[in-house]
Amino acid sequence: MTKKIILDCDPGHDDAVAIMLAASSKEIDILGITCVGGNSGLNNTVNNALKVCTLIERTDIKVYSGANKPIHYELFTAEYVHGKTGLDKKGDPIIVDTNYKPQEKHAIDFIVETCKSSTEKIYLCPTGPLTNIALSLKKDPSIKENIKEIVFMGGAAMCLGNTTPSAEFNIYVDPHAANIVLESGIPLTMMGLDVTHQVNVNSKIIKSMNENKNKSSKFFGELMEFYTIFHKELYETEETPLHDPCVIAYLLDPSIFSGKEVNVRVEENSELTRGETVVDWLGVTKRPVNCFVMNEANDEKFFQLLKAKLSLLP
Ligand code: RIB
Ligand code: CA
Numbered sequence: 001m002t003k004k005i006i007l008d009c010d011p012g013h014d015d016a017v018a019i020m021l022a023a024s025s026k027e028i029d030i031l032g033i034t035c036v037g038g039n040s041g042l043n044n045t046v047n048n049a050l051k052v053c054t055l056i057e058r059t060d061i062k063v064y065s066g067a068n069k070p071i072h073y074e075l076f077t078a079e080y081v082h083g084k085t086g087l088d089k090k091g092d093p094i095i096v097d098t099n100y101k102p103q104e105k106h107a108i109d110f111i112v113e114t115c116k117s118s119t120e121k122i123y124l125c126p127t128g129p130l131t132n133i134a135l136s137l138k139k140d141p142s143i144k145e146n147i148k149e150i151v152f153m154g155g156a157a158m159c160l161g162n163t164t165p166s167a168e169f170n171i172y173v174d175p176h177a178a179n180i181v182l183e184s185g186i187p188l189t190m191m192g193l194d195v196t197h198q199v200n201v202n203s204k205i206i207k208s209m210n211e212n213k214n215k216s217s218k219f220f221g222e223l224m225e226f227y228t229i230f231h232k233e234l235y236e237t238e239e240t241p242l243h244d245p246c247v248i249a250y251l252l253d254p255s256i257f258s259g260k261e262v263n264v265r266v267e268e269n270s271e272l273t274r275g276e277t278v279v280d281w282l283g284v285t286k287r288p289v290n291c292f293v294m295n296e297a298n299d300e301k302f303f304q305l306l307k308a309k310l311s312l313l314p
Contacts, residue, residue: 002027002029003029003123004120005022005028005030005122005251006110006111006124007019007022007032007034007248008035008066008111008125008127008133009033009049010037010038010045010128011035011039011048011086012039012040012128013223014127014227014241014242014243015039016052017223017244018127018153018244018247019033019052020056020309021245021306022248022251023056023061024056024216024310024313025248027251027252030061032061032062032063032064032110032114033049033053033062033064034063034064034132035049035063035064035066036067036126036128036129037069037075037077037131038077038128038169038170038173039078039081039086040082040086041075041086042067044086044087045086046063046065048087049063050100050101050102053100054096055216056216056313062103063103064102064103064106064107065107066106066107066108066131067107070131070173070174071131071134071176071177073173073174075173078163078169080230081230082227083226087223088226089223089226090222108136111124111143112136115136118146122146123147124149124151125150125251126152126170128173129170129171129173130154130170130174130177130178130180131177133152134174134180134181144184147186149187149188150188151188151191151251152188152191153170153191153196153247154171154191154277155171155190155293156168156193156194157190157192157194157279157281157295158279159192159194161275161276162193163275164272164275166275166276167275168277171266172275173275175266175267175268178266182265182290182291185290187292188264188290188291189250189259189291189294190259190277190293191246191250191294192277192279192293192294194294195246195257195295195296195297196241196242196243196297197241198296198299199241199242199245199299200239200241200242201224201242202239205224206225208303208307211307212310214310214314216310216313216314217307217310242306245306246294249302249305249306250294255298255301256298256301256302257294257296257297257298258295259293260281260293260295262281262289262291263279263287263291264277264278264280264291265287
């Protein structure tokens with residue numbers, strides 16, 4: 001059964017791989033890509049989504065521009081990770097055809113209208129700050145009826161944050177949006193740092209992907225060469241977590257991951273812990289379960305899947 005998805009993202013090197021993984025899979029029907037300010041400003045994230053779809057020859061995929069900042073806070077970006085374009089890389093630049101432009105319709109209107117009109121339930125797959133998703137739910141709460149599941153990359157259950165000691169980037173950028181999603185009652189699956197730090201790219205993985213001998217795998221390698229720089233500098237290791245593709249890999253093969261149904265809430269205001277996902281793993285608060293939080297990943301199965309799927313692209 002094909003899964004109909006809306007991929008909401010802030011490309012971003014790992015978002016780009018999530019787009020490639022979804023687009024390569026006949027099991028997934030990408031109804032649209034919606035972009036949000038996050039890793040870089042909104043213009044960059046939209047342009048980067050257009051670049052990725054151009055490279056993989058999927059300019060049939062419609063790209064929508066969404067929120068350029070979080071609900072309450074100013075936008076905090078991650079150029080220190082993704083470069084000034086948000087998708088800096090070695091190799092030739094990707095030239096986007098002038099006819100391939102973002103849609104006129106706003107991402108939030110697209111999400112609402114698509115959820116309301118779809119004949120089957122839709123998967124929302126956010127891999128950036130949750131602003132577009134939250135504002136769509138605020139605009140028309142009835143869309144919940146037609147959302148099968150929200151599988152999101154964000155948060156950290158029992159590991160350190162990557163933006164502050166207690167917060168992961170996507171949730172740090174827009175903690176208010178995260179709580180709107182967490183309080184929605186929609187089936188939620190969280191791919192946090194606990195699990196994404198178990199699927200790490202390194203030079204061996206890049207070499208393996210290049211055995212596909214296609215331009216998409218070469219593009220993967222070029223992206224990862226740049227993306228690993230930050231991790232080498234910050235974490236003194238070339239092991240670089242591939243956060244966002246975990247969302248798509250979960251849709252394709254849930255057996256790659258395992259976790260637990262728990263309560264998750266997010267700190268919105270504290271100067272010290274803004275964006276912390278407070279994950280009640282032991283159930284001590286007795287707060288109702290609202291999220292399936294992943295904490296284990298089979299990286300071998302993940303990279304086997306990714307290599308096989310990248311080989312299906314041009
Ligand atoms: O913390 C990692 C997440 O923040 C990833 O989605 C990355 O692309 C950035 O958006
Ligand atoms: Ca992202």
